[in-house]
Amino acid sequence: MIPCSPPLLVDGEDVSWFRDQPEAARGAAAALGRRIGLGEERTAQLVLAVAEMAxxxxxxxxxxxxxxRVLRNQAVAGVEVIAVDHGPGMSDVPAALRDGMSTAGTLGIGLGAVQRLAxxxxxxxQPGLGTLQLARFWPRPLPASVTGEPAVGGITRPIGGEQVCGDAWAARTDTGGSNSRSATDHNTARSRDNGTPRHDWAALTGTQPGRQEPPAHAPHRLPVAARTLPVHAAVPGSGPGILVMSCDGLGHGPLAAAAAQAAVHAFRTSTxxxxxxxxxxxxxxLRGTRGAAVAIARLEPDGRVLFCGVGNVTAALVTATTRTLLLSQPGIVGHQMHQLRTYEQQLPAHGVLAMHSDGLSERWKASDxxxxxxxPPALIxxxxxRHAGTRRDDASVVIAKAAR
Structure with a gap:
């Protein structure tokens, strides 16, 4: 069945990670709540929940x-909190959510209270593996524009020692008209119209567009597909499709981040x-930047997935028992690309599209x-x-569920 309205999408920004820094996490939560206008009471509830989770x-x-991080669509902004750990895990999550089950040393409000606040x-x-938690805080009363679960969710983490990440992800809907835009396109368009300067990255880095030699670590290998996927003319459907991008700016640090953000801006503002x-x-x-590995998929309401990738971004259709890799081509977006090919595949029932940078090992299985x-996609x-990420590079993952 084709949905009568586009699926819910939100954009993430102002991403901050905290390890063994509960005071810093609480302070950052308070600052985010005030900055996006959650209100005094709602911000206090956010800080209390962050304190318990930390x-x-x-x-x-x-x-x-x-x-x-901040979550945002055209109408409203909120705050998302994700806690990831390797630890003893919980054998009975419903019991942990009951009042009176707060563990020693916490603030005593318990996860049940966090559930009521969020x-x-x-x-x-999972016992012996650890726990994943995701909580969202929107202004009260809850805006109608953010009811339900976003169809796409991603996560980025910079290499150790860096404050910015050279990986990025983005998603937008396409309804076939000129108004097909991402959740924050109105902000990026306004910034452009106000005359925000565009950096000449070729001048800054001493390179010339089209003449830069690929770095020694540039991705050249081709992911091996689980089976050969047919090549088709890409024919978007009549319903609202979801376009999803995964981008890995070459290297890491500010210049990789600049390439990734340029890719995000181009993707969001493209028709x-x-x-x-x-x-x-x-x-x-991306001409004049370091360049990037980029993969973009379109999910149709009928379950079709159209996919095109350049460089070392892993993409797969995943169910509880199967993992089918989608084929990317060698190259560097912004520098050298061969003739592009779009592959078409059917997303299995109850399956997801997973795309990630080479900051994660490819050696994970469907059973993982x-x-x-x-x-929710962001928790996946x-x-x-957590399972496949390495500390030796920037890392990003984006998960998308069917548009239907």
Whole structure:
């Protein structure tokens, strides 16, 4: 059945990670709440929940981290909190959510109170592996524009020692008209119209567009597909499709981040309806930057997935028992690309599209996500990052569920 309205999408920004820093996490939560206008009472509730989640990490996690970020669509902004840990886990999550179950050393409000304070709370825990938690806080009363679960969720983490991440993800809807835009396109367009200067990255880095030699670490290998996927002319459907991008700016640090953000801006403001067209737009936008590996997929309401990728971004259709890799081509978006090809595949029932940078190992299996697939996409992304992420590079994961 084709939905009567586009699926819910939100954009993430102002991403901050905290490890063994409960005071810093509480302070950052208070600052975010005030800055986006949550209101005094709602901000206090956010800070209380962050304090409880951070205290649980300090008390019980072997290796835990807490992420804070702003979520935004055209109408409203909120705060998302994700806690990821390796630890003893919980054998009975419903029991942990009952009042009176707060563990020693925390503030005593318990996860049940966090659940009541948050507009949504998702928890996945496995004994001996650890716990994943996701809580969202929107202004009260809850705006109608953010009811339901976003169809796409992602997560990014910079390499150790860096404050900015050279990886990025983005999503937008396409309804076939000129108003097909992402959740924050109105902000990026306004910034452009106000005359925000565009950096000449070629001048800054001493390179010339089209003549830069690829770095020694540039991705050249081709992911091996689980089976050969057919090549089709990309024909978008009549319903509202979801376009999803995963981008890995070459290297890491500020220049990689600049390339990734240029790709995000080009993707969000493009009116391209197919992945191949969208990558061409991103390619033009990245000339003069370091360049990037980029993969873009379009999910149709009928379950079709159109996919085009350049460089070392892993993309797969995943169910509880299967993992089918989608084929990317060698190249560097912004520098060198061969003729683009769009592949078409059917997303299996109850399956997800997973895309990630090479900051994650490719050696994960469908069974590693089997218990997570019913959770929100952002929590699935956090679980895959915990399982396969490395500390030697920037890392990003984006998960998308069917548009239908």
């Amino acid at each position: 205290a649980n990490l300090t008390q019980h996690a072997v290796d835990g981290a807490l992420l804070l 507009d949504s709370l998702a928890i996945h825990s 391209a309806r197919t992945p191949e067209q969208a990558i061409q737009h991103v390619h033009r936008a 996500l089997a218990g997570l697939l019913h959770h 992304a956090a679980g895959l990052l």
